[in-house]
Amino acid sequence: MTALVQTRKFHAQVISRAGQKAHLAGMKVGTIAYNHDELTMPAIETFALAKHYNIGFWRKRRKDALKSLTLTVEEGEVFGYLGPNGAGKTTTLRLLMGLVYPSAGSARILGKALDDPAMKAQIGFLPEQPYFYDHLTPKELLTYYAQLSGVPGKDRARKVDASLARVGMSESAGIQMRKFSKGMLQRVGIAQAIVHDPKLIFLDEPMSGLDPVGRREVRDLIQSLHEEGKTIFFSTHILSDAETVCDRVAVLNKGELRGVGVVADLVSEVSGQVEFVWTGAAATAEIAALGGKTHEASETFRTILTQEATDRAIDAIRGAGGKLISVTPVRATLEDYFLSKLGAGDRDSQNMQEVTR
Ligand SMILES: Nc1ncnc2c1ncn2[C@@H]1O[C@H](COP(=O)(O)OP(=O)(O)OP(=O)(O)O)[C@@H](O)[C@H]1O
Numbered sequence: 001m002t003a004l005v006q007t008r009k010f011h012a013q014v015i016s017r018a019g020q021k022a023h024l025a026g027m028k029v030g031t032i033a034y035n036h037d038e039l040t041m042p043a044i045e046t047f048a049l050a051k052h053y054n055i056g057f058w059r060k061r062r063k064d065a066l067k068s069l070t071l072t073v074e075e076g077e078v079f080g081y082l083g084p085n086g087a088g089k090t091t092t093l094r095l096l097m098g099l100v101y102p103s104a105g106s107a108r109i110l111g112k113a114l115d116d117p118a119m120k121a122q123i124g125f126l127p128e129q130p131y132f133y134d135h136l137t138p139k140e141l142l143t144y145y146a147q148l149s150g151v152p153g154k155d156r157a158r159k160v161d162a163s164l165a166r167v168g169m170s171e172s173a174g175i176q177m178r179k180f181s182k183g184m185l186q187r188v189g190i191a192q193a194i195v196h197d198p199k200l201i202f203l204d205e206p207m208s209g210l211d212p213v214g215r216r217e218v219r220d221l222i223q224s225l226h227e228e229g230k231t232i233f234f235s236t237h238i239l240s241d242a243e244t245v246c247d248r249v250a251v252l253n254k255g256e257l258r259g260v261g262v263v264a265d266l267v268s269e270v271s272g273q274v275e276f277v278w279t280g281a282a283a284t285a286e287i288a289a290l291g292g293k294t295h296e297a298s299e300t301f302r303t304i305l306t307q308e309a310t311d312r313a314i315d316a317i318r319g320a321g322g323k324l325i326s327v328t329p330v331r332a333t334l335e336d337y338f339l340s341k342l343g344a345g346d347r348d349s350q351n352m353q354e355v356t357r
């Protein structure tokens, strides 16, 4: 959660930074006339950030929760941080929030050190398992957090109501949270992360505990925050949630960064396979000879083969008396990318696949 605000000091820093840059660029420097574009900087930067724990009682063993993470998230991005259980997602978020100290490396958020109070006033955080005093109502809790984050008294009630409305909790705003379901608490947690209108929002598994409708609502909320120009960094192990909403994703496994990519590129890559659809004759034996399996649905037959087999498959289907309806290259999904980065046969990747079904 955010801490104290030092707005005046922060503005002074911003102006002097802009002034310095403008000066270096040979521009005329005015006291307040500076170009906002000059201020663009990565939202998050980590440099060989690492965390290990010593576990075990008698014989200590070193557990690398995060191994040398170097990553940049640009302002305005929706960035998905993907990985199976135990990958190191929460550890990364805890490090970035300053809740645990790195064993090695460093990080900056909005160009500032992790303990900078002005930066903290501009970020919001939803922890993995948010815990709230359950005798409080969402309204009381959010008013408290808004105050902590430096939201001026005159704006507080309006901002609290607006953020509860954004997560669909207006009607329950006055009910004690001990009566709430996991999904309702998750929504309050998200409202808490956005109540002070932060520039950058960190969400650890924001869709967890939500039903499909709730998950969809959170995706829509992320989308609308994105349209307002906010940067969102969220962790998930549910690939479909990341696929629809992220600009870029990083894949983490066993504390190691396995890959970073633009979602649009990853999912438009051709997977090297081709789908054939035809009618008339099953051509089961011919397709089997090419290493495929024929599936039948309402008198239409379908198979997927490697790209190299395309010509032979067309001949085989026609030769057996079949009539081709379509021959389509299969597009890779984010899941394909994910699994390829985790490594085939990896037990965790099997878990991941199950989660996404
Ligand atoms: N305080 C701690 N002491 C010892 N080991 C820890 C500690 N915190 C995390 N770990 C270990 O570090 C690894 C990464 O944990 P982390 O919670 O970051 O994973 P995650 O990607 O968030 O997983 P999940 O999807 O289950 O939330 C795990 O093996 C975990 O057991």
Ligand SMILES: [Mg+2]
Binding pocket: 089, 090, 091, 128, 204
């Ligand atoms: Mg976690």
